[in-house]
Amino acid sequence: MFELVLRAPQALVEPVSEALMGELEALSVSVEDADADSGAERALFGEPGLPPPQSGWDRSTLKALFAEEAQATDALTLLLAQDWTDGLQVQSLDVVPDEDWVRITQSQFAPVHVADDFWIVPSWHQPPAGAAKVIRLDPGLAFGTGTHPTTRMCLRWIARQADHRSAGWDRVLDYGCGSGILAIGAALHGARGIDAVDIDPAAVTATEANAAANGVQLHAGLPDRAQGRYPLVLANILATPLTLLAPLLCGHVRPGGDLVLAGILSRQAALLQDAYAPWCRLQVADEDDGWILMTGSLPA
Structure with missing residues (x-):
């Protein structure tokens, strides 16, 4: 495999990437900040719910992978022959050694300790003692x-x-389930009648597969799967959608039931409390690395 490394101004990043992945038949293209780890480095992504500070880096490094050296050299020749690629610079063309990418990827994920004897363990690891x-x-x-x-x-x-609440978790809603991890965690702790919903069909599929792999029972589907009220509603999304979803989520909580919200930065606590005030009083129940967990109970 061969890696072609180019440097491009912001205006060329998208068209050059499209050309590489299209007619020039690159296997993949990655884009990095050419000024990373220098005094000129700039953050591209903003905080959740806020627009990015800028649409792209001033200078980017493009790395394109090709199966054959001839493909890489042909792609480079064709790119440099175009009038519109003025400003594109060639950095290198190197052989990429074969690697066990599966092993390398797996090595980045270790078991995660949640609480006491509760762990999240990738399939290639043995559970800790x-x-x-x-x-x-x-x-x-x-x-x-x-x-x-x-x-x-x-x-x-x-x-x-x-220990003191799961007997009442005869129905649980995981709204915005993603991988289904919260629904699975609830099932392992005694919850029944679990509905896990998401707007993304890929998340529904992932949740069903992960539930089967963990031997738990749940019902996954799109948001219209959620019907009626639940003694426990979980939603780990982001502050802005959680604010907009306040009437819907509270409408799914059974009187006396619990609402658990995450995806919220510490500075956003008051925003969420105001949004949910007509239905329940939210409080900060946990904090970790600038993020908070907020919980509330609907009046019985």
């Missing part, structure tokens, strides 16, 4: 592998509340 409750979950297309603070806080809340 003393792990009584284990979610087997591999990285996939849907959000939720247990490594993000918002997911860990939700699972931690479930684990800590289960």
